[in-house]
Amino acid sequence: MSLCLVLPRHRFGSSRFNTVVLLFLRLFYHAGPFETVAPTTTAVPTQSSAPSAQAPNATDADEPSGLGCVGQPEGFNSYRKFSTQEWLRHLSNVPENLTDWKVCSITWIKALASPFSHEFLQFVVQDVKSGQRTRLAAGREEDGDWVLVGWNWASGETPSDHYKLPLPLLSLEFDGHEKMPSMHALADVLAATTRRRPHYRFRREMCWWYAETVLEEMSAKYGGSVTEWPWSRYRYSFVVKTSFIRRHTLTQHAEAFKTRLAAEMTY
Numbered sequence: 001m002s003l004c005l006v007l008p009r010h011r012f013g014s015s016r017f018n019t020v021v022l023l024f025l026r027l028f029y030h031a032g033p034f035e036t037v038a039p040t041t042t043a044v045p046t047q048s049s050a051p052s053a054q055a056p057n058a059t060d061a062d063e064p065s066g067l068g069c070v071g072q073p074e075g076f077n078s079y080r081k082f083s084t085q086e087w088l089r090h091l092s093n094v095p096e097n098l099t100d101w102k103v104c105s106i107t108w109i110k111a112l113a114s115p116f117s118h119e120f121l122q123f124v125v126q127d128v129k130s131g132q133r134t135r136l137a138a139g140r141e142e143d144g145d146w147v148l149v150g151w152n153w154a155s156g157e158t159p160s161d162h163y164k165l166p167l168p169l170l171s172l173e174f175d176g177h178e179k180m181p182s183m184h185a186l187a188d189v190l191a192a193t194t195r196r197r198p199h200y201r202f203r204r205e206m207c208w209w210y211a212e213t214v215l216e217e218m219s220a221k222y223g224g225s226v227t228e229w230p231w232s233r234y235r236y237s238f239v240v241k242t243s244f245i246r247r248h249t250l251t252q253h254a255e256a257f258k259t260r261l262a263a264e265m266t267y
Contacts, residue, residue, distance in 0.1 A: 073098060076134055079150040079159065084138070084190040087147040091187050100129045102180030106172040106218055107267040108211050110234060112247065112254050113164035119207045119235065120163065121214055123186060124265050128177040133265040137163065138190055140210035145194040147187075154262050165254040169232045171267055172215055174224040181222045189217050208236045 073094055082090060091098060104124045111118045120139025126132065137148040141162060148159060158164050174180040193213050197205040212235075219226060231250065261267070 072132065072134055073101065076149055079148070079152065081159070082147045082149065084145045084147060084187070084194045087149075088184075088187040088191040091184055098183050100127050101125050101183045102128050102174075102177060103183065103186050103218075104133070104174060104180060105267055106215055107168050108170040108215055108235065109163075109166045110169055110231075111161075111163050111165055112167050112250060114162045117237065118162045119169070119211045121211050122166075122267070124267065125183060125186075126180075126265075128180070135261070135265060138214070140200055140205075140207045142200050144200075145190070145210060147190065156258060156262050165251065166257055166261065167231055167234070167250060167254040168229045168257055168267060169235045170215065170229065171227045172219055172224045173227070174222060179223065181218065185222070186218070189214055189221070193217065211235075 102125065104126050107122050109120055109122055111120070118139070118141075120137055122135055122137045124133055124135050135151070135153055137151060138146065139162075140146075151159060193210060196213075197209070200206055218224070231253065234250075
C-alpha cells in the first residue's frame with residue numbers, strides 16, 4: 001500500500017516526524033496522482049489532462065530548433081546563477097523587450113545522481129514572434145532558491161551535482177501564445193514562493209516542497225495541462241542510487257531524457 005494513503009502529501013514531512021523516521025519513510029514513499037485546482041483567473045481556462053502511463057511525445061511541428069543563443073535577451077546567453085529575488089529585479093532592468101517571451105512548459109525533475117534525490121523545475125521559454133527557445137532551471141538548494149540561466153544544455157554537462165541524471169516527474173504545458181504566462185509572471189511566482197518560506201528545512205520546506213509549490217501556483221493561475229510521466233510516483237522520495245544499488249531502469253530513462261534535453265527544447 002502506498003504511504004500516500006496514510007500520509008497526505010501536504011502533511012508528510014511535518015515536524016511530528018523526527019529526521020531519522022522521515023529519512024526511512026522517504027525510501028518507501030510513492031506519491032499518488034497529482035492534483036490540480038482550477039485557475040484563479042477566468043482569462044485562462046483549465047485544460048484537463050488524464051494521467052498518462054506513457055512519456056509525452058514531441059513532434060517536429062511543435063519543436064523549433066531554438067538551441068542556439070542568437071536573438072536571446074541579455075543574460076540568457078551565458079551561464080549565471082541568480083537568487084529568485086535577483087532574477088525578478090534583473091528582468092525588470094533588462095533593456096530588451098521581454099513581452100514576446102512566454103513560458104511554454106514547466107517540468108518537475110528528480111536528479112537521480114544528486115545528493116538526497118534533489119528535485120527542481122526547468123522551464124522552456126519562447127519568443128513567440130521568432131520561435132527562438134531557451135531553457136531555464138530553478139529550485140531550492142541548502143543555501144537558497146536559485147534561477148539558473150544560460151546553462152549549456154546541448155553539452156550534456158550540469159552546473160553541479162544537484163542536477164545530474166534528470167528524471168522527469170510532471171510536465172505542465174501551456175497551449176497557444178495567448179495562454180502562455182510571461183517571463184515576469186514566472187519570476188513573480190518564484191520570488192513569492194521564496195518569500196513565503198525563505199529557509200531550507202530538511203523536514204518540510206526543502207527542494208521537493210519548492211518545486212511542488214511553484215508548479216501548483218502556476219497551474220492555478222494560468223491553467224495548462226499536466227502530464228504525469230511514468231516515474232511521477234517517485235516525487236518526494238529518496239531514490240538510493242550507488243555503485244552497488246544501480247537502479248538500471250530509472251538510470252536508462254534519465255540518460256535518455258538527458259540526451260533529449262541536449263537535442264531539443266520541448267521540456
